Amino acid sequence: MKKDLLKMLDLSGDDILSILDLADQLKYEQQHGLPHHYLEGKTLAMIFEKNSTRTRVSFETGMFQLGGHALFLSGKESQIGRGEPIQDTARVLSRYCDGIMIRTFDQAEVENLAKYADIPVINGLTDFAHPCQVLADLMTVRERMAHLNGLKLCFIGDGNNMANSLIVGGLKCGMEVAVACPEGYWPDQQVLDFAASVQGGSRFTLTGDIFEAAKDADVIFTDVWASMGQEEERAKRAVAFAGYQVNADLMAVAHPGCMVQHCLPAHRGEEITEEVFEQHADEIFDEAENRLHAQKAVMVLLMHGEI
Ligand code: CP
Ligand code: NVA
Numbered sequence: 001m002k003k004d005l006l007k008m009l010d011l012s013g014d015d016i017l018s019i020l021d022l023a024d025q026l027k028y029e030q031q032h033g034l035p036h037h038y039l040e041g042k043t044l045a046m047i048f049e050k051n052s053t054r055t056r057v058s059f060e061t062g063m064f065q066l067g068g069h070a071l072f073l074s075g076k077e078s079q080i081g082r083g084e085p086i087q088d089t090a091r092v093l094s095r096y097c098d099g100i101m102i103r104t105f106d107q108a109e110v111e112n113l114a115k116y117a118d119i120p121v122i123n124g125l126t127d128f129a130h131p132c133q134v135l136a137d138l139m140t141v142r143e144r145m146a147h148l149n150g151l152k153l154c155f156i157g158d159g160n161n162m163a164n165s166l167i168v169g170g171l172k173c174g175m176e177v178a179v180a181c182p183e184g185y186w187p188d189q190q191v192l193d194f195a196a197s198v199q200g201g202s203r204f205t206l207t208g209d210i211f212e213a214a215k216d217a218d219v220i221f222t223d224v225w226a227s228m229g230q231e232e233e234r235a236k237r238a239v240a241f242a243g244y245q246v247n248a249d250l251m252a253v254a255h256p257g258c259m260v261q262h263c264l265p266a267h268r269g270e271e272i273t274e275e276v277f278e279q280h281a282d283e284i285f286d287e288a289e290n291r292l293h294a295q296k297a298v299m300v301l302l303m304h305g306e307i
Pocket of ligand 2: 125160161162223224226227228263264265
């Protein structure tokens with residue numbers, strides 16, 4: 001049966017670690033000029049109903065490096081933008097391609113696409129989840145810290161797609177997870193229920209206090225206060241999120257050597273200061289690079305059909 005990558009909740013801890021192991025291997029092969037054309041002759045259709053820099057470039061380049069081909073379909077210019085049902089798009093693309101990556105708004109649209117497609121579907125971001133980003137994030141933390149189990153992951157800001165995916169991914173990898181969000185901007189209830197079910201909720205904290213969340217953290221994540229599709233709420237959100245910033249005062253309570261990660265794009269002076277961003281730029285751009293390697297691993301595992 002074909003497999004998809006729709007959200008972190010669908011993966012086990014072992015699944016995540018297998019993806020990270022293959023991602024490390026593919027990174028090594030690429031950096032040492034070793035051939036890794038595992039998807040020779042295969043095609044990935046990439047549907048974008050929201051903007052992207054990293055996701056588009058890393059998927060397209062990744063397919064090329066694996067010996068395959070990727071094609072870009074914008075929501076607006078394809079028939080999706082004129083209302084063709086996702087069930088029909090799924091069945092059409094299944095006749096031409098070997099995999100589909102989709103970035104859209106509603107998680108239900110991605111789940112529906114996967115239901116009707118005969119080929120693997122990869123979620124390249126929805127309002128609910130950003131699993132490809134979080135696989136790259138976990139890869140980056142493991143690369144620098146050598147392991148994940150037992151580390152403290154902190155997220156500061158909006159209970160958005162990144163928070164939802166980091167909570168689930170971090171807990172599944174044995175991390176302690178602490179999230180600071182303002183009242184009314186909490187992570188999804190499905191994610192909070194999952195977090196409460198892991199060892200009776202003992203490894204998860206949700207608080208309004210950024211210092212409580214960041215205390216002794218090994219890695220601090222943040223993300224924009226207003227996500228794609230929330231542009232009209234920017235002014236209101238700037239008020240709600242004032243103080244939810246990763247800055248030098250916050251870093252002072254974290255564990256010495258604490259990493260900082262940001263999925264990008266970043267809004268300096270809002271969720272993170274210029275100073276902290278630049279101090280941790282190497283880690284943040286490693287994280288961006290690892291999108292390429294982590295997604296290549298996902299594509300090989302889902303589309304190769306043997307590994
Ligand atoms: N982090 C991320 O998904 O970046 P893009 O929006 O540029 O794809
Ligand atoms: N939360 C952000 C992530 C961007 C990669 C958004 O959805 O816009």
